[in-house]
Amino acid sequence: MNTIQKEVILDDSRVIMEALAQAGADTYIGYPITPSNAMYLYASIRYKYMLPAPDEISTLQYMSGMAATGHLPVTATSFPGFALMVESINMAYMMELPMIIILTQRLGPATGTATAGAQGDIALLRGMISGGHPIPVVCPATIEDCWDLSAKALQMAVDLRCPVIILSSKERANTNRNFDISKLPPIKPIERKYYQSNEPFIPYKYNDTLVPDFLPVSNNQHQVRLTASTHDQKGIIQHTSDEAMKNTIRLEKKVNQYIDTHNDYNHINNHADTLVVSYGITANAAEEAVLTLNNQGKKIDLLIVKTLLPIASKINDIIHSYKKVVFAEDNINGQYAKIIFGDRLPNHVSFVGAIGKMLSPKEIIEGGKF
Amino acid sequence: METKVLNTNNLPFCKGCGHHGISQNTAKAIENMGLNILDVIFVTDIGCHGIIDKSLNAHTVHGLHGRSVALGAGVSMGLPENKKVIVFIGDGGATIGLQHILEAARLNVNLTVIIHNNFLYGMTGGQLSGLTPKGFNTVITPNGSPFGEHDICELVYTAGANYVSRVIGIGDFSETIQKALETPGFSLIEVMEICPSYGVKFNPKRKLQEIVEAANKPIKTWTNNRAPFSFPERKTVNNLFDKTPVIEKLNVEKNLTKQIQVVLSGSAGEGVQLAATILCKAAVKHGYNITQKGTYPVTVGVGFSVAEINISPNEIYFHGLSNPEYMIITSQDGYEYSKKTIQTLNKDALLFIDQSLPTPDTNAHIITMDFRGKGAKNAVLSALFSFAKKTNIISTETLKSILSEMNMLEKFPLAEIEKELA
Numbered sequence: 001m002n003t004i005q006k007e008v009i010l011d012d013s014r015v016i017m018e019a020l021a022q023a024g025a026d027t028y029i030g031y032p033i034t035p036s037n038a039m040y041l042y043a044s045i046r047y048k049y050m051l052p053a054p055d056e057i058s059t060l061q062y063m064s065g066m067a068a069t070g071h072l073p074v075t076a077t078s079f080p081g082f083a084l085m086v087e088s089i090n091m092a093y094m095m096e097l098p099m100i101i102i103l104t105q106r107l108g109p110a111t112g113t114a115t116a117g118a119q120g121d122i123a124l125l126r127g128m129i130s131g132g133h134p135i136p137v138v139c140p141a142t143i144e145d146c147w148d149l150s151a152k153a154l155q156m157a158v159d160l161r162c163p164v165i166i167l168s169s170k171e172r173a174n175t176n177r178n179f180d181i182s183k184l185p186p187i188k189p190i191e192r193k194y195y196q197s198n199e200p201f202i203p204y205k206y207n208d209t210l211v212p213d214f215l216p217v218s219n220n221q222h223q224v225r226l227t228a229s230t231h232d233q234k235g236i237i238q239h240t241s242d243e244a245m246k247n248t249i250r251l252e253k254k255v256n257q258y259i260d261t262h263n264d265y266n267h268i269n270n271h272a273d274t275l276v277v278s279y280g281i282t283a284n285a286a287e288e289a290v291l292t293l294n295n296q297g298k299k300i301d302l303l304i305v306k307t308l309l310p311i312a313s314k315i316n317d318i319i320h321s322y323k324k325v326v327f328a329e330d331n332i333n334g335q336y337a338k339i340i341f342g343d344r345l346p347n348h349v350s351f352v353g354a355i356g357k358m359l360s361p362k363e364i365i366e367g368g369k370f
Numbered sequence: 371m372e373t374k375v376l377n378t379n380n381l382p383f384c385k386g387c388g389h390h391g392i393s394q395n396t397a398k399a400i401e402n403m404g405l406n407i408l409d410v411i412f413v414t415d416i417g418c419h420g421i422i423d424k425s426l427n428a429h430t431v432h433g434l435h436g437r438s439v440a441l442g443a444g445v446s447m448g449l450p451e452n453k454k455v456i457v458f459i460g461d462g463g464a465t466i467g468l469q470h471i472l473e474a475a476r477l478n479v480n481l482t483v484i485i486h487n488n489f490l491y492g493m494t495g496g497q498l499s500g501l502t503p504k505g506f507n508t509v510i511t512p513n514g515s516p517f518g519e520h521d522i523c524e525l526v527y528t529a530g531a532n533y534v535s536r537v538i539g540i541g542d543f544s545e546t547i548q549k550a551l552e553t554p555g556f557s558l559i560e561v562m563e564i565c566p567s568y569g570v571k572f573n574p575k576r577k578l579q580e581i582v583e584a585a586n587k588p589i590k591t592w593t594n595n596r597a598p599f600s601f602p603e604r605k606t607v608n609n610l611f612d613k614t615p616v617i618e619k620l621n622v623e624k625n626l627t628k629q630i631q632v633v634l635s636g637s638a639g640e641g642v643q644l645a646a647t648i649l650c651k652a653a654v655k656h657g658y659n660i661t662q663k664g665t666y667p668v669t670v671g672v673g674f675s676v677a678e679i680n681i682s683p684n685e686i687y688f689h690g691l692s693n694p695e696y697m698i699i700t701s702q703d704g705y706e707y708s709k710k711t712i713q714t715l716n717k718d719a720l721l722f723i724d725q726s727l728p729t730p731d732t733n734a735h736i737i738t739m740d741f742r743g744k745g746a747k748n749a750v751l752s753a754l755f756s757f758a759k760k761t762n763i764i765s766t767e768t769l770k771s772i773l774s775e776m777n778m779l780e781k782f783p784l785a786e787i788e789k790e791l792a
Contacts, residue, residue, distance in 0.1 A: 008614040009650055009660070018610040027448075034668075046610050049601050051447070054473055058440045061433070061470070065413075065444015068431055091434050114668050175689060176647075176662040178654045181611050217429040218449050220408040225423065227432040236424045237432070288687035358690030 006182045012146045012172045013038040013076075013104075015184075019150035020074050020100060021046050022187035027073040029053050029062045031081055034114040035170035036104040039076035047074070056081035060088030060101075067097035068226055070192070070216030072154065076102035078170075079121055080111055086128050089163050091228040093129055093251065096204070096212065098157035098164075100150075105169040105330075107356060116356055117171035119280060119330035125165060125309055126339050131248070134255045134310035136160065138264070139167040141283035141304050143179050149264060149306055151187045158190055160258055161211050167308060169330065171281045171358055195222070204233045204247055210254035256310055263312035265305050272299040274370060275322040278329065279305045279336065282359050286328045289364035298370050311340060326368040327351045330359050374407055375400050375427055382421045388539035388563025389419050389486055396456065396484065398544035399551060400428075410454045413442035415467075417460035417493050419486045436466025443470070443479040447599065454551055457483045462491040464522060465500030471522070471558070475529035478555040479599040484547070485522060485558065486539075488565040489581070496568025503585035507572035519585065526558045527592035533557035534592040538578060546591070555598035562587070617654045624657050625762050629682035631694035632757070633711065635704030636750050638666060638675040642704075645750035646677030649757075651772050652764040653681045661689035674707035681763065697734070698722045698757060700741050700749040705730070720760065722753045739790075744783050752787055759791045766791070 017028075017039050028043035028050045030036075044050050049071065053059040056077055063073035077085065082103050092099060103125075107116040125137050138153045140146040150166060157164040195201050195213035201222035206212045212233075217224045225235030230244045238244035268290065278286035283304040290302040303318055319325060319340060325348060327337035334351030341349050352367030353359065371379050375397035383389040400410060410428040414420040416435035423430040433441045442457040449455065464471060464485050474481055489506050491497045496509040501522060505514040527534045532555035537543040539561040550557035564570060564578045573581070582589070607613060632649065636642040643664050650660045661680045667673040680689050693714060699705050705712075705727050715721060715734035723730065724741045739756060741749040751773075758766045766788075773779045 006611075007617045007619065007654060008611065009617070009647070009654065009662070010611070010614050014610050014614070021610070029444075042610055044604060045607050045613075048606070049447070050604065051601060054469065057437065058470060058473060061437045061440030062444035062447065064433070065431075065441050065446070066448040068445055069448030071448050087434060088437065091437075095431075095433075115666065171663070171690070174663060176650065176660075177686070177689075178617070178650070178660050181614075216448075217411050217431065217445060218453065220406055223408065223427060224429045225432075226430070227423070228434060229432060235430070237421065285688040285690070291687075358688070360690055360692055361688050362692065 004182055005180050007178055007180050009176050009178050011038060011174060011176050012140065012143065012168060013174065014042055015143050015146035016102060016140070016150045016166060016168070017042040017046060019147045019187055020154055022189065023151040023154040024189040025072045025074045025100060025154055027063070027066050027071045028075065029059050029066070029073055030075040030077065031056055031059060033078050033081045035106055035174050036076035036078055036102065038174060039102060043074070056084040057088055060085045060092065063099050064088065064092045064095065064097050067092065067099050068095070068216065069218050072098060072158070074100040074102070076104060078104050078106045078114070079108050082121070089135070090129055092163045093133070093135060094228045095226040096161035097226070098161055100153055100157055100164055100166060102166045102168060104173045105167065113356070115170065117169045117281060117330060117358060118355070119169060119282060120335070121167070122308070122331070122335040122339065125167070133252045134259070135163060135165060136255060136259060136307070137165045137167050137309040139280045139306055139308040140172070141280055141306065143177070144183070145306060147184045152262070152264070155190055156258070156262060158192060159211065160254060161214055162255060167280060169281045194219070202233050203235045204231065206250060210250050210257060259307060259310050259312050263307035263314060265303060265307065265315055267318055268302040270294070270299050270301055272301040273322065274324040274326065275301045275303055275319065276364065276368065277303045277305065277319060277325060277327045277336070279308055282328045282330050285359050285361045286364055289328070289361035292361060293365060293370055300370055308336070316340070323348060325349045326364070328359055328364045329353050331355065373397060373401070376425050377427050378425050381425055383418060384566050386566035387418070388488060388561065389422070391539050391541070392419070392458070392484060392486055392561050393422055393425070395542065395544040396547050398542070399547035402544065402548055403551060405454060409452060410456065411445055411449070413438050413445060413455060413457045415457070415459040415463035417463055417486070417491070419458050419460055422458060436463045437470060438463060439467050439474050439481070439483055440470035442481050442483070443474045443477070446479050446481045447601070451480060455481050456551070457481060459483060459485055460492070461485060461487040461489060461501035462499040468500065468520070471526060472529045475526045475531040475556045475558070477599045478530055478532060478596050480554060481556055482547070482550045483558040485560045486563060487560050488563040488569055490565055490568055492565050492568060496565065496572065503581060503587070505584065506581065509568065509572065512572060521587065523558070523560050523592060527594065530594055530596055531556040531558055532594050532596060532598070536560045536562065536587060536589050538582065538589060539563040540578070555596060617651055619657050620655050620768065622656055624683050626658060626681065626683050629680055629684065629686060630696065630763070631691060632679040632681065632696040632698070633691070633694045633708065634677040634679070634698045634750050635700070635708040636675055637701040637703040637746070638671050638673055640675070640701060640749060641747045642675040642677055642750050645754055646679055648751065648769065648772050648776070649679060649754055649764070652768045655768050656764050658683055659686050661686050663689070674703040676704065676707055694719065696720050696757060696761065698750060698753040699727060700724050700753060701746070702727065722756055724749060744787065748782060751782065755787050755791060
């Protein structure tokens with residue numbers, strides 16, 4: 001690792017795009033929607049295959065096609081584009097194609113304000129796969145996170161054969177800060193393992209990992225079938241046969257199982273009774289709030305969740321072990337709190353939020369009633 | 371009986387359906403070309419034709435309704451030229467994904483699209499599509515469709531496809547499919563059929579040939595000779611960090627003991643964000659941590675342009691705006707946008723404001739100067755020199771050295787500013 005200090009000014013967009021490229025992502029397809037346009041620009045000078053798509057449905061379809069041939073595609077969008085992608089992400093999820101979608105949140109509903117930040121898309125992410133299946137979502141809160149989590153997200157996409165979402169926000173993706181990049185170790189490119197046996201290839205046959213072996217449609221040894229419709233292990237369309245239902249259930253299990261062993265969080269644990277839970281941009285304010293409270297002699301713990309969805313057992317265990325839990329999120333409805341605790345938050349759980357502006361440490365301290 | 375392309379001769383279509391003929395003619399074309407079957411990838415859409423997958427020995431990809439041409443385009447973009455990607459799609463799918471078809475033609479992606487045009491959505495009960503000829507009866511238009519239909523061949527040809535052909539889906543049209551497959555770039559064949567379930571039911575006395583003629587859809591071939599798709603060539607870098615200049619820190623004492631916020635508020639096109647970058651570089655040179663973000667209206671090039679900067683000797687967590695210690699206002703746009711913040715400034719805050727602007731209602735200490743007199747584009751930078759001089763958080767020498775590094779000194783009225791500040 002380079003130990004000579006290299007202080008630069010950069011934004012999260014640059015770090016995420018570089019980390020993914022070093023990890024082995026070779027394709028960027030997208031539409032330059034605000035506030036993801038910086039990523040589009042960075043991709044245009046970094047990625048081997050870069051194509052402007054006319055819209056976000058085309059983006060996801062081009063990406064899926066590229067993924068089927070063995071490439072690792074990336075796109076970056078925000079809600080209006082993401083909404084268009086939802087059906088196609090379901091398709092890629094069902095076909096089991098690896099890819100990365102960076103969702104840079106901005107203020108909604110609809111086109112809302114393109115240049116204002118928010119954390120308003122978590123509820124959508126939790127429910128976007130028809131059937132309620134989980135899709136992995138990672139959420140960087142620091143530049144180091146952008147580096148590590150992006151590389152891990154791509155590995156996750158490959159390991160799981162699944163689209164993975166990197167969740168950011170205008171307030172992190174487009175904010176410059178100084179950083180010593182010598183602290184970021186080079187990322188080893190992902191080694192992809194393809195099916196190698198001479199035995200007939202059964203495209204959706206799986207083992208204990210619940211993830212079928214992958215073969216690109218470019219191979220000329222075995223026939224590959226990919227489908228977005230309910231199917232058996234051979235990839236043949238079924239109505240609701242036992243084998244097909246087992247396959248559909250497997251898609252849920254494979255993600256949950258993986259996330260239970262591959263998850264990231266930062267738990268500042270002073271064995272307090274009260275826990276502040278946050279993620280992404282709001283985690284920065286929450287950390288400042290908790291440090292301030294601790295300096296004031298109030299014992300408060302902090303959990304910054306980085307593998308946001310599905311919720312890993314360990315993360316659930318931590319959150320459920322506290323007598324008082326305060327969620328800090330840049331939305332007005334406590335979306336993450338409600339995913340964990342349900343629509344009516346229990347008495348020991350509260351939520352501090354903001355809209356149209358960044359939630360501040362002061363508001364967390366006041367709203368949390370510590 | 372299994373052939374090279376089809377694993378059965380018992381295809382999953384209704385008796386009399388033209389889909390049989392499309393599958394068999396496509397299979398014949400592939401066989402005649404002597405292609406390795408695993409060099410062929412079929413991408414199928416939603417619709418009766420899409421259930422052909424299970425009967426094929428090639429690779430098969432079965433996607434969403436209307437999106438298969440975009441999906442097939444993606445598959446093709448990821449493959450070497452010797453691979454053949456064939457998209458099967460119905461007239462309904464072609465209607466939904468019309469833009470995908472035109473885009474694939476415009477980009478001239480190596481792809482052959484075969485539209486199974488039986489004038490209706492078969493799987494959902496015989497409703498009309500965008501390719502249903504005017505006057506054709508469907509389940510919801512039993513007295514004939516009142517709408518006109520697209521001429522998909524003309525559209526695709528105009529969009530730039532290299533090979534386009536319309537055929538009647540009866541008998542042997544394998545040569546047309548072979549020509550399409552042999553043509554580099556985008557090719558499309560519109561095969562005219564009549565759905566034996568719904569088409570015949572609602573139009574019992576009409577013959578396919580007559581319907582096609584009445585719709586004025588000539589059976590013919592269109593060709594272009596354009597270069598097929600390839601990814602655009604670009605100047606690329608090996609590492610995005612190579613584009614971020616390393617900032618050497620100065621060996622100077624830090625005068626700042628706590629985090630401060632500086633707001634630069636001016637007009638778009640007047641160098642606000644550039645000045646913010648220069649201030650941030652200077653602060654980093656002086657050993658501080660910074661955050662910098664821009665706020666502007668959704669439109670580009672008009673209205674306010676505001677930069678919010680945090681400078682701190684310690685780690686910066688929250689970078690949002692609370693109550694800035696320093697504000698620099700250089701234009702009316704900036705003044706209007708920041709009015710509310712100006713009013714809430716503390717009495718210890720310093721406000722640098724251009725002399726052309728009204729004196730604001732604030733507790734802050736106001737410094738009025740002629741920043742715009744140095745030229746609108748130099749206004750914020752000029753104010754930065756005043757800021758440096760007054761606050762000592764960064765030095766004017768550092769600002770100068772950064773301007774010099776960025777080759778900006780020549781156009782900047784430095785002597786005049788230094789004289790004013792002396």
